[in-house]
Amino acid sequence: MDHSTSLLRLIFLALGAALVLLIVRSAFRLPRGIDTPTTSLFDDATAGSSCTRFAPWGCRQADRIKQEQKPKPEPPSHENDVPLHPLDPLTVTEINRARELLRAHPPFASSPSSMFVHSLALDEPDKPVVLSWRKGADPLPPRRAVAVVRFRGEAFVLAIDLASGAVTPLPAPASGYPTMTMDEQVSLCYAPFSDPAFNATVQRHGVRMSDVACLPISLGWYGPTEENRRLIKIQCFSAEGTANFYMRPIEGLTVLLDMDTREVIRISDRGGGIPIPPAANTDYRYARHMQEDVGGDQTTSRSEAGFQKVRAPSMEPGPSSGPGVELVDGHTVRWGGWEFHLKADARAGMVVSRARVQDPGTGAHREVLYKGMASELFVPYMDPTEAWYFKTYMDAGEYGFGLQAMPLVPLNDCPRHARYLDGVFVAADGRPYVREKMICVFERYAGEVAWRHSESPITGMDIRESRPKVTLVARMVASVANYDYIMDWEFQMDGLVRIKVGLSGILMVKGTAYSHLREARENEDTHGTLLSENVIGVIHDHYVTFRLDMDVDGADNNSFVRVEMARQETAPGESPRRSYLKATRHVARTEKDAQVRLKLYDPAEFHVVNPTKKTRVGNPVGYKLVPAGTAASLLDPEDPPQKRGAFTNNQIWVTPYNKSEEWAGGLFVYQSKGEDTLATWSERDRPIENKDLVLWYTLGFHHIPCQEDFPIMPTVSSSFDLKPVNFFESNPILKQRPTKEDDLPICSATAV
């Protein structure tokens, strides 16, 4: 413990000097097998410059790779935060309290430093408690936490009563392991460097040790040989001459490690003859890019190419300009008739709770969504060879989608007037730390039209009505190694919620001996596209499965209705028409009834209705899930990764509410066999009519890389909507006022 204490002292020194370095990897160094890793309260303030043998390139690289340094304002302290809402995440104080309780809990008390906290988060009160709580009138319900802890090779799930101090064991999953801690994700990268065979191999590839960068890669589950110990694979890259080491794989080199003992189990090196792809044209940092002639051969000056000329406008002048977004008590967002609770979560990333929308007729807030979040991701790569077959990531359950969310970049990730929320997370030693600016919230005007109507000369009525579309966006970005997932929840004034996933960042590429396509054999399966000399972009899929705990006008009385559209032929003589499209409503009785594989030629609408609530003319009030473009997994259902990712077998599932069914791939996803997924739960085929329902939707992407994905990958997005269907008596947009010149801010341009 004295080790971490001295580092804490260092941190405060650094704070005092206002010399703030963003996460410097050496501070995360985990001495082999002893004590917990050190993390700081403020992620922006971790300091320390000592190099060790386990950080062979980090320190040297740090000088080159850090962004332009300037004094930063002191990051916000959350030490005095208190919870104000039943769903507020654990505070710094509460985390520290929970940590103390865990460390005092037998058997951990015997050796608290052997206890690793993989997860420590609010144990949300039961739904009825939350629903009946009234701000100002009621005290907060008792605060409880739930922890996932590993101690001497065993995983524990524990309920913690923060008031009474009671720590109660809960059943733990039979297979799989908890989400990796951030600390071990960081430190395991360095573990191979202590292995002489690894060093020799790297040198055989002609890479200096000081240029090696490694990544921890979850290995899925491929049979009994990989059971009964926590394993990880490490693959490495050359960071020589570029920040974009992802483009320079040491192809074929895979190190199998025991995560607990840090023992190198096996080094596989299949990359003989495959050169490290060149660094030229790979660096993406703007500052670096403008210094060097990256293209090499162009003669036209870059400023003439027009790309720099375009200025990103600000969208609006700032929060002082109008009511905009109200952020109440730190987590409650009010805007445009909407009210919801918003928080960071280490595993899900961002959680939207109790989303309620105001009825324009009555003014009352009506329940729509009790809780919505990304539950799991599944990212299978499509290369069955030794160094690639196992890449079938589950980014939420294996890596922690929230843990990977870095601070957003103001003006570029979010517009000028955005408001930011921080996350408070827990390090492996149980200590809290702050992830600054993890979520942003902003009012969005994209130049779109919410509704408009003109009368044409046909009717001659002089009507030109138009209402601009203004929405509210809550955004988080998770940077899971190379990929950046931009997660947006967008709320419209007409009650629609659009959930959007953007994929950005950098491709995971494969080294190849080829520098031109003509070198490949005819019909050779390269599993991807040759993007540049010696670089193949490997085909892969992304699936993001959302858990949407719908409470349409109340929790307990929801049903799932498929409104199927099909061709109806007319009877002879009935009509000059032979056919028309007929809609038929099917209420799903049980879970299997509600499993949907989308088909263009077998279309349907997907409603969650409250059959006990009807509109004036008798329609059940509802919300519908509206898919947009998506992709479906084509893997063999019996393929091990697809069994683990079986929650992607359908695009839509509906389950009865069950507090324990939050994670589509299971609570312990790491090395799981797929025994505890949404697909297995749903096999029970429980009744789902007129109940508290949870709707699941999977958004998919196929990605065949192309040269435009080199050396960076532009954002590709897809989305789906939750849209009111007979929820309102008539359209809420009727209340929206058209914009007039007087409404707009007065702006003057600055020099560009």
Add this chain to the structure above:
Amino acid sequence: MDHSTSLLRLIFLALGAALVLLIVRSAFRLPRGIDTPTTSLFDDATAGSSCTRFAPWGCRQADRIKQEQKPKPEPPSHENDVPLHPLDPLTVTEINRARELLRAHPPFASSPSSMFVHSLALDEPDKPVVLSWRKGADPLPPRRAVAVVRFRGEAFVLAIDLASGAVTPLPAPASGYPTMTMDEQVSLCYAPFSDPAFNATVQRHGVRMSDVACLPISLGWYGPTEENRRLIKIQCFSAEGTANFYMRPIEGLTVLLDMDTREVIRISDRGGGIPIPPAANTDYRYARHMQEDVGGDQTTSRSEAGFQKVRAPSMEPGPSSGPGVELVDGHTVRWGGWEFHLKADARAGMVVSRARVQDPGTGAHREVLYKGMASELFVPYMDPTEAWYFKTYMDAGEYGFGLQAMPLVPLNDCPRHARYLDGVFVAADGRPYVREKMICVFERYAGEVAWRHSESPITGMDIRESRPKVTLVARMVASVANYDYIMDWEFQMDGLVRIKVGLSGILMVKGTAYSHLREARENEDTHGTLLSENVIGVIHDHYVTFRLDMDVDGADNNSFVRVEMARQETAPGESPRRSYLKATRHVARTEKDAQVRLKLYDPAEFHVVNPTKKTRVGNPVGYKLVPAGTAASLLDPEDPPQKRGAFTNNQIWVTPYNKSEEWAGGLFVYQSKGEDTLATWSERDRPIENKDLVLWYTLGFHHIPCQEDFPIMPTVSSSFDLKPVNFFESNPILKQRPTKEDDLPICSATAV
């Protein structure tokens, strides 16, 4: 002729007084069977207040229904426009010249007033001529026009050489009729009012004649009884107490008219017992809405409901703030590396030509798209009963998609800094008129991220790179009676073009005796949803078929490649994986090879490549078509409307370039039988490999109305992309500079 002359005089009087009324229907009145209708040069300036027996309600209503009046600036005169680019549309002067030539052309010269101009537009020069033309260096190629004229019941297609004055007949389609003129669309609505039987029927429905508003409805083609004469159906509504007469149908009343003789052929009245739905809650005008207590029962004040609180921000301060959009010579748009020609078209609405994108490596502009536009729309309603079966609109070929485009509403349809383009169209008498502010062009920042990457603590590199997404939008909105189609072409700096269709406006509804669902019989097929008392929203589809004349890096050497993704099982022992997704390229040899029906579980990418141009590492340069959410027609292929709309049988078609194949439903769509559609052309199965290709894509929507579509329908959008695929050597976004605080305008808020 004296009639129209006196009206023209009136118009200029009105202009002088700066008392400008937007289109007043009575000015479009067409006295039965004589002379041409009168239209003005400036659509905003049409004045006149005389009421006639053919405009029974327009004049009275006009007082109530016109927008807030204030003096407007004089609309732009286009009288002195000259063409500056080979693709520039006909100017006012050229239209007048063409008109004189047509009126002097035998046989029309015998009775020029019997000549009706249905279309008069630029006959674009042949592609090689346009491609080789250099601004400044070359004179404009000879200006030619093509006209579609009806004269004494016969349709003529004529080529007009504006320099020599030669008028040359071209072959006219064997079946179908040309697009209706705007003048007849307007005037035919009033035709039934001269029929005593019609008036009696309306009175039987309890509607005052002064409250009747009627619409001209194209009737498709349903067999030989409807051949050999131009027919139209008229249906009517009560405008009593609302501007939103669409919500008050006189259900079941259909008048069949001869379009040429204006004779009422048949009145069908099946609406016995169906009341006119009430006017309450239907008016959508903001001014009216705020005056009346529309909801009736709410007690909360509306200002508390939060809907008015939201201000639409301006997005950016204005064109002075930065380079923004360059609009050169009136029609050439330059922005962010893009250059393209943009124009209004009476039939297609908006046409994008010669879209070229700058290569960030060489600075050269490279060809992408020679011409892109909405070619046809198909909107079948799904009710086979007498008053509804025929509603299977083709909005471009029947009504003229550009003719229906009304002036955009500044600040609401387009942001403050938008630039506007006018359209110059031709009235039935051949005279030009100006459709002001028909297209807007603006730079868009929607708060999105073009590319970003952060390194997480896993690698410890202090990297936070992010580039906001700024795009350019060209927008037009066609108001085809009740529906408003928002058409966006959005250009990204990374070479992607997104084509987006938004549906807004008002539903076409059906009257019903029911005021509550419980009154319907069990499983009764109402063909839609009960939206309000006596109002059913009828199920319908929308299909928009785009013609995309791709010229990827040149016109003559393009091929269409399907990159098919399918499951590949591994051999036993090959891999711990059982399966992966394998991509296989298929070059389409002939048209049928390129007909695509999309399937989620049979996915593919759709590339147009130039096989003669390769990237450095050997990939053929290309653009891919990326569908997003869409819908497919389920009608029986042998159903008459589906035969006419057979161009929707596939989502994707590829044809060899053929100048005459521009309109997917045929040149003469009105009452056509489907003998001359994209589907029939493509039956010839012509070779399409390594040729000049045209790509066709159909975007579809199924619409089951819900109460949120009453009394107005919020915008629903879908889109597809044209996206570079191995077109660039690497990603153009590398050149984009991140935004800094200094880049942004200085704004101060005004009172809200």
